[in-house]
Amino acid sequence: MKQHDLVVIGAGPGGYVAAIRAAQLGMNVACIEKEGALGGTCLRVGCIPSKALLEASELFRQAKTSFSEFGIGVGEVSLDLPTMQKRKDNIVAGLCKGIEGLFRKNKITRYFGHGRIVAPGQVVVEGDQPEEISARHIIIATGSKSSPLRGVAVDGDRIATSTEALSFPEVPEHLVVIGAGVIGLELGCVWSRLGAKVTVVEYLDRILPGMDGEIVAEAQKTFQKQGLEFRLGRRVTGARVEGKQVFVECEGEQPLACDRVLLAVGRIPNTDNLGLDTVNVGVDQRGRIIVDEHYATTIPGIYAIGDVIAGPMLAHKAEEEGIACAELLAGKYGHVNYDAIPGVVYTEPEIASVGKTEEELKAAGMPYRKGSFPFMANARAKALGHTGGRVKILAHTETDRILGVHIIGPRAGDMIAEAVVAIEFGATSEDIARSSHAHPTLAEVMKEAALAVDGRTIHM
Structure with a gap:
């Protein structure tokens, strides 16, 4: 029987990151993944390929509708879908290879097949290359799958x-x-x-x-x-x-x-045939694995992170949990601030959010002040030709601490990082308002929204 300090089941964003961090901390780590390519749903058939298509399709739309406004004539624009799809596939393949390289760099043993827990500290790999593995710790990081809908039978085609x-x-x-x-x-x-x-x-x-x-x-x-x-x-x-x-x-x-x-x-936890019943790992009514603040399940030595536990089904949330769990196993301090997990919709315009919504604050009876500023009044947005949307900041009435930030507009997914750091460090709207933001940049809209919380915007 192969022996390791830690076995991670699943090589998605949560699993492979947990494996790498644990290896950095000196553990002998193995990762079990049934798909040929590492990276999980996010990298193979989710976040990354969809963003490649979103970027390509938006450029196609702009070439047809708005390039002329910039003085760029492109003639008749045509779609080459196979080439667009090939570019997407090449991006995915390259990133998957990159994770393989990270596994080699960190001396992580990769097992190919389906991992199933047969007892605490014991996992079998099922498939063409069966193995029996023992480990002090097991992390379940098997992600999620598309939710079914009664009456709608997916055929993978129509x-x-x-x-x-x-x-x-x-x-x-x-x-x-x-x-x-x-x-x-x-x-x-x-x-x-x-x-x-x-x-x-x-x-x-x-x-x-x-x-x-x-x-x-x-x-x-x-x-x-x-x-x-x-x-x-x-x-x-x-x-x-x-x-x-x-x-x-x-x-x-x-x-x-x-x-x-x-x-x-929506999506549901992917826990089929993991052996949860065999070892009596507790799950809730929605099929999510029950864990404590240290990501420990109801069975000693077995942990779970990512989409299989409660919380937003986001790759970066799984990554943070993977790092925290690995550090806790190494006797260090691991923690995730769930009030500072951003969410992004990569449409055009992008939509990004972190912290509480206005509806949540009203429901909780939390006193707040609101500041908002439009991209229409921002010089960089005008230069880019993307002036729709706004930044909205919600701050506590008494302490001025930032409770939530919500953005719709160009590069909102990048801009939200400033708000995440602000919430993580307990910053106030005044902290952002008093911080210099380069001109001309989209980030100035964040500063102006912070000024708006106190009713003192400069450029509107």
Whole structure:
């Protein structure tokens, strides 16, 4: 039986980062992954390939609609979808190879196959290269998978999940997206830019549940101007394929005909056949593994991080947990501040958020002040030609500590980092307002929003 100090099951963002940090701290580490490429859903069929398509499709849209405003004539613009897909695949392959190199650098043993816990401290690898492994510690980092929806049977072709929607062989004539969350909107925008008619059907009466309502309302208006159609407050009861057509059935309405469907109603923990029942690892009603503040499960020596436990299903959240868990196992101090985990929607404009929303503060009875500043009044945004959106800062009325920051606008995903650091260090809106921000930059909008909390904006 092979022996290690730590075995990590899953090589996604949480798993491979935990393995690397543990190896840095002197542990003999192994990682079990059933897919040939390392990196998990995020790298292989999620965050990275979708961002490659989002970037390419946005450039395509701009070339058709707005390059002329910059004095750039490009003639007739055409789409080469196979080349766009090949670029995406090359980016993914290169990053996956990079993780292999990091494993070699940190002397991490990689096992190929499905990991299953058969007893505390004991894991078997099932597949073409079976192994039996013993370890002092086991970290479960197996991520998540697309949530099913009753009545909608995914066939991987006409009715797809996000995985298949990254590689449609042609641009759909009419794509129906079931679910108005981050994944549905991002991929809906990709195919809309490339020429598809896109209809987004959502059970709730709003898009992007959990994000700040004021920012979301502005986002929806922008997406509608870009051509997305929203049917909110609709309950999808089924979808059937007839030849090359799909009919999506909504309660109380005529079926909606299209040629492809993307099912994007969320994700669920990927814990199938891990042996949780065998060793009596506790799970909650939603199938998430129960852990304490040290990521320990109900069974000594077994830990869990990332999408398989409670909290936002985000790659960077899993990474932080992986590092914290590895450091705790090494006897060091590991901690994650869940009030400082950002969320980003990589549409155009981007949407980014950290901390509490205005709705959450009102529900909690928390006294707050609000400051907001538009990109329209920012010189760099005008130079870029992206002037839609705003930065919104929520600060405690008495202490002025920043409680939440919400951005819709150009490069919001990059700009939110300043707000994350501010919340992490307990900064106030005055701290940001008094800090010099380079001119001309988009970051100046953050400074002006901080000034707006106290009603003293300079440029508006």
